[in-house]
Amino acid sequence: MEELIIDNFCGGGGTSKGIKMATGRCVDVAINHDEIAIKMHKTNHPYTKHYIEDIYDVDPLEVTKGRPVALAWFSPACNHYSRARGGKPVDNKVRGLAWVVVKWALLTRPRVNMLENVEEFQTWGPLKIDEKGRPYPDISKMGITFKGFIAILTKGIKDNSVLEECCAFLDIDLNSEQADTLRKGLGYKLEYRPLRACDYGAPTTRKRFFMVARCDGKPIVWPEPTHGDPEQIEARLGILKPWRTAAECIDWSIPCPSIFETSEEIKKRYGIDAKRPLAENTLKRIARGFQKFVIDNPSPFIVRIGQTGLAGDGLQYELDSPLTTITTKAEHCLVTPYPSCYDTETTDNEVRGQALEEPLATIPTNNRFELITAFIARQFKSSTGHKLDEPLGTITTVDKSNLVMAFLMKYYGSDIGQRLDEPLHTITTKDRFGLVIIKGEYYRIVDIGIRMLQPSELFKAQGFPGDYIIDRDYTGKRYPKTAQTHNVGNSVSPVLPKALVEANLPELCEENLREVI
CATH class of the missing domain: 3.40.50.150 (Vaccinia Virus protein VP39)
Structure with a gap:
């Protein structure tokens, strides 16, 4: 029996x-x-x-x-x-x-x-x-x-x-x-x-x-x-496989709307609902995460934005691999993302996020995971760009890179902030308000995106296979x-x-x- x-x-x-x-x-x-x-x-x-x-x-x-x-x-x-x-x-x-x-x-x-x-x-x-x-x-x-x-x-x-x-x-x-x-x-x-x-x-x-x-x-x-x-030595010798990472669970084709866009703009552009403006604590959390995982990260995780949308071509790059031509166009730039879990903060200055090269943290029953992305472009020194030791041009709502820098300055606590219709304070390599250094090259953060992780991504992180049906029942x-x-x-x-x-x-x-x- x-x-x-x-x-x-x-x-x-x-x-x-x-x-x-x-x-x-x-x-x-x-x-x-x-x-x-x-x-x-x-x-x-x-x-x-x-x-x-x-x-x-x-x-x-x-x-x-x-x-x-x-x-x-x-x-x-x-x-x-x-x-x-x-x-x-x-x-x-x-x-x-x-x-x-x-x-x-x-x-x-x-x-x-x-x-x-x-x-x-x-x-x-x-x-x-x-x-x-x-x-x-x-x-x-x-x-x-x-x-x-x-x-x-x-x-x-x-x-x-x-x-x-x-x-x-x-x-x-x-x-x-x-x-x-x-x-x-x-x-x-x-x-x-x-x-x-x-x-x-x-x-x-x-x-x-x-x-x-x-x-x-x-x-x-x-x-x-x-x-x-x-x-660890066991993984380096091949005795153990390396931990699987949060990065492989992310669906890069899902839009990650800018924190600077309005709810109406996001609805019109992507056809999705997103809460804007973001709460003060959310903005502080984003800035602290960017300081740790993007600006101060010696080895940022890089994803290419494809012509058909975010990672539409599925290309990702390690830092020891050649990058394709980088332009300032939004459809072909670099992304340095990190996940954040916002219900676990205990102090004002604590950063509750992680690198994408690590396994995702424990998944709660009510979704608190966000994907936060830094859209970055190479800091060209030409007639169309700016030197690092001179003011940028007049800041407008169209130029999101300047909005990013003003935003980061405010929430880093290194400055009390400034008006958005005046030249940005002098950018130095020491302050690096919105600059990321990758192998000696300077990149400017041109936009910041944020979205919640989707159930399909969370199930994948939990170890469920891709064919597991999660969105509908047998009827x-x-x-x-x-x-x-x-x-x-x-x-x-x-x-x-x-x-x-x-x-x-x-x-x-x-x-x-x-x-x-």
């Missing part, structure tokens, strides 16, 4: 995709309470049996119907553990979702259980009640419930308070035979550790807690990383971008379940490997 694979999944279904990548088959059962998540899952995994139910209400015996379970995967909600939540009140039921692992282990005894969550899951402990009657974590007892959870799955528990909590969540009588079984322990061998998606081939630094528990007598195996920091109904972003932020990067299943359940992957060979 073929063993079942059960996925108590979250978000966009990355776990099921990773398992399919490893085994060549869809998971047999997928459970989620969210209708949109289930529809996205069913669109991409049509042969899976789907349950749109609260995980507490699902009866493992009814789902399995007596068939053995090879793997049960669990991704209980993590938002009531995450450090991003801070000191906000928590939902006791949400924090107790992991007890479902015990329920499945007790009733169906999967050979292997795997769980994914944020690292703060290890702080799972009792709650206290504030003056408004709202529960919040008891800091003095952090981790007690987590340790009890591990004890119940393994060698048994002595803490009656934790056992009482478990039985209350699972509706088990404390005086029952089932409660006695939990007290003695379910006998699983269990290990856990954090893993990063970028170390296994996804272009995101997403780091999560993973637990593997098995009862079949076989050892728990942690997969070896396949990728690493390109500066053809389209999802809004907010739903797509929510699903990718909640999802597991497919590369990690793939690696874990291949390492711990190779027998399920053998047929798939034979087909590949």
